Amino acid sequence: MTSTLTPRGPLRAVQVLGANGAGHVSSLSGGLVARGVDVTVCGPSSAAQSHGFQRTGVRFTAVEIPERPAPRDEAMAVAALRAACHGADVVHAHGLHAAMLASLALAGGAGGPALVVTWHAGLPVRGTRAGLLRLLERRVARAATVVLGAWSGIVDEVRGLGARDARLAPVSFPPERARVRPAGPQADKTRAGLGALDGPLILSVGRLEPHKGHDLLLDAAREWGGLRPRPTVVVAGEGADRAALQGRVDAEDLPVRLLGHRDDVPELLAAADLVVLPSRFESYPLIVHEAMRAGVPLVATAVGAVPELVGDAAVLVPKDDPEALAQAVSCLLADPALRARLSAEGRVQAATWPTQDDTIAQILSVYDELTHAPARS
Structure with missing residues (x-):
């Protein structure tokens, strides 16, 4: 048998x-x-x-x-x-x-x-x-x-x-969800439209919901407001927390712009100096794929699949720790060589993904x- x-x-x-x-x-x-x-x-x-x-x-x-x-x-x-x-x-x-x-x-x-x-x-x-x-x-x-x-x-x-x-x-993710736009004149135009020609541009992408941690991003942005040149923080996404976040931005005079829903994330990535993911919880975040494929240095909280996804090719900080987030971003902005290394390592890490x-x-x-x-x- x-x-x-x-x-x-x-x-x-x-x-x-x-x-x-x-x-x-x-x-x-x-x-x-x-x-x-x-x-x-x-x-x-x-x-x-x-x-x-x-x-x-x-x-x-x-x-x-x-x-x-x-x-x-x-x-x-x-x-x-x-x-x-x-x-x-x-x-x-x-x-x-x-x-x-x-x-x-x-x-x-x-x-x-x-x-x-x-x-x-x-x-x-x-x-x-x-x-x-x-x-x-x-x-x-x-x-x-x-x-x-x-x-x-x-x-x-x-x-x-x-x-x-x-x-x-x-x-x-499907290839069209990980499009890469090279930096160049269009990136300069995007930066100008966001008011970030004279300083660093920090990008965050995600729904404006409590678990995405944008309140922590605003806490950290208070610290970046003292940097010179002053960074501009832009957040692409919409959600229930929009009014509360905008109220804080206005009341505290934070260098943050809430962009709402955007269909041009690849163009925003091409213009950004850093991507920040401040989430309290994540599963398998698309923005991590997009940022690392595009070679944009990433600072993210060590939650969900993020540590396995990024390996050593990003800076990870604890969740619910705005001080650590602010410090990590400040250090990266002050270190062009580190940003260049993370950019290269991010692309290498992305090539290992299924x-x-x-x-x-x-x-x-x-x-x-x-x-x-x-x-x-």
Whole structure:
């Protein structure tokens, strides 16, 4: 008697998309379709147009998956997912709430599809909700056939929650999300438009939400206001904290400009002397990819995947420590040689990150492993 691996037929995968991550899922789905996989994407209707799913060759089924679904909404989402997943070989859920609903949709189906969960740590919560979230995490971890964690800390955490199979699967970003613009006349024009022709330009990119730490950035900016020439700090992003942050900028006369949402981050990077990421929490931040590919020196808090992502090619500081943040930036501004070294090392580090092809190949390998059953002869 010998054992061989026999395919169960053409691979059919259902991607379940929650409130976030549509760009990654769109790119992944397109790559899988190009490799012959039959892909259905279930997710919010707003993602269908905004992330170009129609262009990838997938079937898109609108399923609204809110972060805090009401019981009726949850039941409707589960029913829609159950129908969409019928006959699938693999169901791949992206995010905790999408994974919970996918696991409910698959519950009770003997011999049904494998459930793969890509796990990005959610925002830290406290109080009663923290306990409920922990129960949800434990349920999802144990329901999944395989959990893919974005960095090693997540893999360890998920194993501790009881996951049967947890693996490291770093996220890559589509090439268009890591465009690099060379410095030159356009960069000078950008600096002039931001009022930073006569001094350093410090760039921060991210939603204006408490966990992004922009209040700490303003604390640090008080110190930079005493530097000569005076740096200009610009923040690209929009969010609920905008009014409070702008109030502080005005009241304290800080050298900070809140730019709102911007579609020209590559141009801002080409003009910047430094990028600062002051977050209290991060998963796998896009701005780190963009800054290091562009060769812009980075100062960031040592949270989430950031330390693994940057290695020794950036300056890391503790979270919630504006003094350390201010000091790190001041030292870099005073040391052109160090900035040049970090610029070069950042590009070298970025070259070690997985490409989109690497990510798709890894995911496809997992799918193949789960959808080949041993046959005896």
